[in-house]
Each structure stands twice: as C-alpha cells, then as structure tokens.
Amino acid sequence: MRSITIGKILGIKIELHYTFVLLLSIAFFLLLIFDPFHILNYGMLFFILFSSVLLHELFHSLVALLKGLKVEKISLLPIGGIAYTQKMPEKPVDELVIALAGPLFNFAIVIIILLIIHLFPNFGMPPSSIFSLESGMNIALLQYPLFALLWVNFILGIFNLFFPALPLDGGRVVRALLATKFGFVKATQIASNASSLLAIFLGLFGLLLGNLFIVIIAVFIFLGAKAEAQTASIKEVLQNLNFRSIIKKPLYAKPEETIQEIFLKMKRARKEYVLIKKQNNFHYLDLEMMAEIDKRLWKKVKAIRVAKKIVPLYSCKNAALALNTIHEQDVLALPVIVDNRIIGVVEEPELAKLYKFKKIEAA
Amino acid sequence: MRSITIGKILGIKIELHYTFVLLLSIAFFLLLIFDPFHILNYGMLFFILFSSVLLHELFHSLVALLKGLKVEKISLLPIGGIAYTQKMPEKPVDELVIALAGPLFNFAIVIIILLIIHLFPNFGMPPSSIFSLESGMNIALLQYPLFALLWVNFILGIFNLFFPALPLDGGRVVRALLATKFGFVKATQIASNASSLLAIFLGLFGLLLGNLFIVIIAVFIFLGAKAEAQTASIKEVLQNLNFRSIIKKPLYAKPEETIQEIFLKMKRARKEYVLIKKQNNFHYLDLEMMAEIDKRLWKKVKAIRVAKKIVPLYSCKNAALALNTIHEQDVLALPVIVDNRIIGVVEEPELAKLYKFKKIEAA
Numbered sequence: 001m002r003s004i005t006i007g008k009i010l011g012i013k014i015e016l017h018y019t020f021v022l023l024l025s026i027a028f029f030l031l032l033i034f035d036p037f038h039i040l041n042y043g044m045l046f047f048i049l050f051s052s053v054l055l056h057e058l059f060h061s062l063v064a065l066l067k068g069l070k071v072e073k074i075s076l077l078p079i080g081g082i083a084y085t086q087k088m089p090e091k092p093v094d095e096l097v098i099a100l101a102g103p104l105f106n107f108a109i110v111i112i113i114l115l116i117i118h119l120f121p122n123f124g125m126p127p128s129s130i131f132s133l134e135s136g137m138n139i140a141l142l143q144y145p146l147f148a149l150l151w152v153n154f155i156l157g158i159f160n161l162f163f164p165a166l167p168l169d170g171g172r173v174v175r176a177l178l179a180t181k182f183g184f185v186k187a188t189q190i191a192s193n194a195s196s197l198l199a200i201f202l203g204l205f206g207l208l209l210g211n212l213f214i215v216i217i218a219v220f221i222f223l224g225a226k227a228e229a230q231t232a233s234i235k236e237v238l239q240n241l242n243f244r245s246i247i248k249k250p251l252y253a254k255p256e257e258t259i260q261e262i263f264l265k266m267k268r269a270r271k272e273y274v275l276i277k278k279q280n281n282f283h284y285l286d287l288e289m290m291a292e293i294d295k296r297l298w299k300k301v302k303a304i305r306v307a308k309k310i311v312p313l314y315s316c317k318n319a320a321l322a323l324n325t326i327h328e329q330d331v332l333a334l335p336v337i338v339d340n341r342i343i344g345v346v347e348e349p350e351l352a353k354l355y356k357f358k359k360i361e362a363a
Numbered sequence: 364m365r366s367i368t369i370g371k372i373l374g375i376k377i378e379l380h381y382t383f384v385l386l387l388s389i390a391f392f393l394l395l396i397f398d399p400f401h402i403l404n405y406g407m408l409f410f411i412l413f414s415s416v417l418l419h420e421l422f423h424s425l426v427a428l429l430k431g432l433k434v435e436k437i438s439l440l441p442i443g444g445i446a447y448t449q450k451m452p453e454k455p456v457d458e459l460v461i462a463l464a465g466p467l468f469n470f471a472i473v474i475i476i477l478l479i480i481h482l483f484p485n486f487g488m489p490p491s492s493i494f495s496l497e498s499g500m501n502i503a504l505l506q507y508p509l510f511a512l513l514w515v516n517f518i519l520g521i522f523n524l525f526f527p528a529l530p531l532d533g534g535r536v537v538r539a540l541l542a543t544k545f546g547f548v549k550a551t552q553i554a555s556n557a558s559s560l561l562a563i564f565l566g567l568f569g570l571l572l573g574n575l576f577i578v579i580i581a582v583f584i585f586l587g588a589k590a591e592a593q594t595a596s597i598k599e600v601l602q603n604l605n606f607r608s609i610i611k612k613p614l615y616a617k618p619e620e621t622i623q624e625i626f627l628k629m630k631r632a633r634k635e636y637v638l639i640k641k642q643n644n645f646h647y648l649d650l651e652m653m654a655e656i657d658k659r660l661w662k663k664v665k666a667i668r669v670a671k672k673i674v675p676l677y678s679c680k681n682a683a684l685a686l687n688t689i690h691e692q693d694v695l696a697l698p699v700i701v702d703n704r705i706i707g708v709v710e711e712p713e714l715a716k717l718y719k720f721k722k723i724e725a726a
Contacts, residue, residue: 034571287720
C-alpha cells in the first residue's frame with residue numbers, strides 16, 4: 001500500500017502517494033480542531049492546487065505521448081506530481097519540450113486570468129483593500145477562487161521552471177541542454193550534483209526563515225536528485241545487457257495447493273516466492289503476501305486465490321527493462337519467456353549484483 | 364563513514380554520528396554568517412549540552428556495567444545520545460535502574476547548582492532583570508555558564524524521563540514495568556505502538572507551533588520506536604536458533620593475489636565478497652571496498668593491503684548474535700568456527716530470510 005489509484009485519464013493511471021493521503025488527513029484534522037470555520041476556504045484552495053498540479057502533469061504526459069513515449073502513470077505527492085514514462089526520451093530536445101510543457105500550461109492559465117481581469121476589472125478579484133492590509137497569503141483572499149487560481153499557477157510555473165534542480169522541470173531543462181553536449185548519463189550526473197547543492201542551500205534558507213515547508217521541499221529535491229542519478233546510472237549500465245547468465249530455476253506450486261503446503265515447500269527450498277502456472281498465465285506469491293493472511297485459514301485457502309497475476313519478461317536482452325518491470329509489478333522475481341517457452345526466473349538481487357559488477361568494470 | 368570515533372572512556376567507544384557532524388557544521392556556518400559576535404556564547408552552550416548528554420549516557424553505561432552488561436559504544440546524535448549494550452538486560456528491574464541512571468544524573472546536577480545558588484545567592488547567575496525582560500532562552504543568559512548548565516540538565520532530565528516514549532528513558536521505564544507482566548518482546552510491542560502515537564502527537568504539536576526542532580525530535584522518536592520493536596522481534600525469533608542449515612561454502616582469495624585477480628574470481632563465482640586467510644586471522648574484502656580504490660592500481664595492489672581483519676563467529680547456536688556481529692563489523696557475511704575449524708560462512712540475507720520464515724511460523 002504505497003499509493004492509491006484514483007482513476008485513468010488518456011490511458012494514464014492517476015495515483016495518490018500514501019504521503020499525500022497522510023498529510024491531507026493531518027491537515028484536515030488540524031483544521032477541524034483549530035480553524036473549522038475556514039475549512040471550506042482551505043478545501044477550495046486545496047482543490048485548486050490539486051487540479052493545477054494534475055493538469056500540469058497531464059500536459060507533460062500529453063507532449064510525451066505526442067513524442068511517441070508511453071506514459072504509465074501520474075503520481076501525486078504532497079509537494080507536486082510526477083509523470084512516469086516507460087523509458088526516457090531518446091533525443092534531448094524531446095525531454096526539453098516535455099519538461100517545458102507543464103510550466104507553460106501554468107503560465108497559460110496565468111495569462112488567461114490576467115486577460116479576464118483586464119477585460120472585466122472587478123470580476124472574481126479581491127478588493128485592493130485586502131492587499132494593503134497584509135502581504136502574502138491571507139485567509140480573506142481564499143474567498144476569491146480566480147485569485148487563488150492565479151496565485152497557485154503563478155507559483156507552480158515559476159518554481160518548477162526557474163529553480164534549476166532535478167527532479168523539477170527547471171532541472172530537466174538544464175539536463176536536456178547538458179545532454180546535447182555530454183550525453184544523457186554524464187549530463188544527469190552533473191545536474192544531480194548541482195541539484196544536491198541547490199537543495200542544501202534551499203534547506204539552509206528554509207532553516208533560516210524557520211519555514212518547515214521549504215525545508216521539506218529541499219529534502220524532497222535532494223533525495224529526488226540522488227534518485228535520478230542512480231536511475232540514469234542503472235539504465236546506462238544494464239541497457240542492452242544480456243542477463244541469461246543469472247537466470248535460475250523457478251520454484252513452482254500447483255493451483256490446487258493450499259497456502260500451508262506452499263509455505264512448507266518454500267521453506268524447504270529456501271525461496272521467498274513461488275510461481276503458479278494456470279492455463280497460460282503466471283501467478284506469483286511471496287512470504288510478505290502470505291503473512292497478511294490469517295494463519296487459521298492457511299490449511300483451507302488455495303494459494304491461487306491470493307496469488308497475483310504477473311506479466312512475464314518476453315526476452316532476456318535488456319537487463320534495465322527487466323529490473324524496471326520487476327519494480328513496477330512489485331515482485332522479487334519474474335519468469336523469462338523465450339520462443340514461447342519459459343527458460344527460468346530472474347531475481348531482483350541478482351540483477352542488482354550484475355549492476356554492481358558491471359558498474360565497477362565500466363569505471 | 365556513518366560515524367567518527369572520538370575516544371574511549373571506561374573501555375567504551377565514544378562515537379559522533381555523521382548527522383551530528385553535519386548539523387554542527389551547518390549551525391557553525393549559519394552562525395558565522397548571521398551572528399558571528401555570539402559564536403563563543405553558542406559554542407559554550409554547545410559544549411555544556413554535549414558534555415551533559417555524554418555524562419548522561421556514561422551514567423547509563425556505568426550502571427549497565429555494574430549489572431554485568433558489556434557496553435560497546437556511546438553514539439552521539441543531534442538530538443541526544445544512545446549507549447549500546449551487547450545484549451538487553453535479562454531482568455526488567457535491571458533495565459529500569461539503567462534507564463533511571465541517566466536522568467537522575469541530570470537531576471543531581473540541577474540540585475547541586477540550586478544548592479550553590481542557595482548558599483551563594485549571586486554566584487554565576489544572571490541578574491533577575493534579564494528574566495523579567497523576556498521569557499525562555501535568550502542570548503544574554505548564555506553568558507552565565509552555571510545558568511546554562513542548570514537549564515540544559517533540567518530540560519534533558521525532564522524530557523528524557525517524563526516523555527514516556529521509546530527510545531527515550533521514560534519509554535524504557537514504561538517498557539521495564541510492562542515487561543514484568545507481559546515479558547520483554549510483548550512489552551516492547553505495546554510500548555513501541557504507544558510511542559509511535561505519542562510521537563505523532565508531538566509532531567502535530569510541533570507543526571502547530573511551527574517549531575522545526577520539535578518536529579525533528581518527533582520523527583526521531585517515531586523511527587526509534589519502530590526500530591526498537593523490530594530489534595526486539597528479531598532477537599526473540601532468532602535467539603537460540605541454530606543457523607547451521609544456512610551455512611555456505613566460502614570464496615577464498617590468497618593474500619598475495621591482486622585486487623584485479625580477486626575481482627575476476629568474484630565475478631566468476633557471483634560473490635560480492637571474499638575471505639582471505641593469513642596465519643590464523645580472517646580478512647574480508649567486498650565490492651564496495653574495492654570500488655573505492657583507483658582502478659589503475661588494481662593490477663599492482665595486493666588485496667590483503669585493503670582487506671579488513673574480522674572477528675569470526677565462534678559457534679552456530681545463536682542466530683540473533685550472528686546477525687548482530689555481522690551488522691557491527693559492517694560486512695555481508697562472517698566465517699563460522701566450530702572446534703577450531705572453519706565450517707563455512709553465514710550471510711546476512713540468508714539470516715534475514717531465516718527470520719522471515721521463523722516469524723511467520725511463530726505468528
């Protein structure tokens with residue numbers, strides 16, 4: 001339970017990350033206790049923020065789709081969203097255009113609202129007396145949806161585009177520009193190191209202001225930049241690498257076996273997972289999934305009922321894709337199919353070991 | 364490089380955790396830029412805090428030693444210290460007395476200072492006019508070391524003893540009291556769950572006040588409580604469990620082999636580490652250690668020069684102790700000696716797998 005799927009748009013799964021749900025619940029709880037009268041105002045601000053972030057990510061995805069990349073999902077985190085593509089854009093110019101699409105959507109909204117204000121000076125805007133009272137955000141301003149929409153999209157666009165740190169859009173633009181000169185992996189390394197430094201400065205700035213929100217964003221950027229560098233390195237090292245040498249013999253269970261029987265089989269074989277073949281489909285069951293089932297039912301329940309259906313690997317040429325597919329399906333291993341015939345399983349720790357050896361060799 | 368050893372007292376290693384060093388550097392950097400004139404005052408406050416925490420931990424350790432427990436090290440973190448004993452106290456009353464020793468030292472300091480003030484009313488204390496000006500901490504107060512010592516020890520004693528959450532002393536007292544009724548593991552589970560809840564409330568309280576320091580302490584308590592529960596569960600499940608069934612054949616290298624030769628040997632065997640036997644000592648070398656050495660030297664340098672000496676396991680009866688010894692020496696595996704003869708190696712992932720199977724069986 002790392003995230004909740006809330007729907008599908010353009011064939012792209014929309015997910016709420018569990019930290020998003022957690023922070024939303026905490027915020028709701030705090031508001032209910034300390035400021036219940038403004039709960040509708042905050043709710044509206046949240047809705048505007050949420051839909052602006054989602055549309056920002058959908059615009060990235062739309063351009064990625066037009067560039068021929070498959071977009072798998074959009075994940076919404078407390079500090080923004082991420083659109084996941086199945087692979088990175090081949091050409092730096094494609095990444096550049098995709099990265100620009102999100103902030104440009106935000107700026108388009110800003111321009112449209114400014115036009116509306118220009119044409120209808122008093123429509124949906126707070127009276128200027130509010131601005132003279134206090135600067136910055138202020139509860140009274142939240143009563144004006146158009147103003148909130150203007151403000152949220154302005155901040156989203158500016159911060160994402162002009163803070164040049166990975167994994168923000170500004171960082172992606174920088175990486176794309178570096179990639180034209182240094183290639184994708186080297187560019188990612190340079191951009192990642194610069195981003196870590198920028199994140200540290202942003203964090204110090206937040207500490208100085210005593211602003212917790214800025215500190216949290218800085219931590220996310222720091223970790224995100226490290227993750228981008230790691231992912232790029234794994235992709236480069238494992239790309240086009242054959243993993244046939246690490247394929248192992250799988251442990252099978254029969255669909256009619258009970259969980260109890262399968263557990264004993266796994267214990268004897270010292271395997272944390274089993275595969276179950278039913279008709280032409282593969283199902284997967286591991287210790288973690290079994291631990292969630294009441295032990296009193298182990299002798300009755302057939303394993304096939306709790307196992308999950310998996311998509312096997314249909315080649316053994318690209319180790320990077322194999323690792324990616326294993327992570328996506330959240331399993332420890334996947335069966336490998338060559339010429340309509342299963343030749344064995346590939347396990348995540350073995351792929352990780354392969355990466356370590358190859359990375360040292362390439363250094 | 365997770366921590367820096369700064370010395371030894373009573374045979375106990377004193378370590379600074381790297382987060383401690385990091386935060387100290389950041390604080391020093393911020394002070395140098397924004398408040399260089401008070402740097403000596405803050406330095407003094409830091410020294411008082413540092414030595415009070417260290418003495419607090421030494422008092423825990425002293426009582427633990429008197430109770431016959433071996434204390435391995437004291438680790439200093441940004442939010443306090445931890446004294447690590449080789450095993451948990453057997454009797455709840457021992458844990459109770461050890462947990463009380465730290466805060467009682469702080470309260471003793473407070474009482475001594477209050478006595479000094481009583482006998483010499485103006486000695487080392489700020490004039491009462493400072494207190495009427497502002498409440499709480501205030502730069503001017505830092506000029507009075509005796510006052511700072513009083514204040515730091517009062518806060519340390521109160522917070523550690525009366526906030527009843529693991530891993531703080533108050534939580535240990537609660538756990539010891541619960542252990543007399545429920546036994547150590549069940550008591551730890553109850554105390555850990557209650558501590559997580561307390562940490563969440565403390566965190567919300569910090570968010571409400573906008574106090575970053577309180578939020579950080581809450582996060583440390585939350586993670587610490589989870590870690591205590593996990594450690595207790597691992598110890599219970601693996602205690603007195605024989606791990607002979609998971610012992611594997613080790614991969615050896617000769618002391619005169621070069622790093623290059625050993626790397627190829629490891630790659631062929633698909634092993635991330637090798638053992639090197641020299642006279643009667645075992646040395647250990649893994650991929651991570653090799654990656655730190657300039658590849659141009661690989662063909663010249665003998666592996667024994669970069670390998671580290673390790674202490675093997677002298678029995679195969681207690682899997683909990685084996686896991687602990689592996690973690691302490693920061694290795695992937697250790698050789699097992701029975702009757703002066705090596706019978707193989709035990710690897711960390713295999714011990715973890717053993718734990719998973721046994722935990723499910725015991726559920």
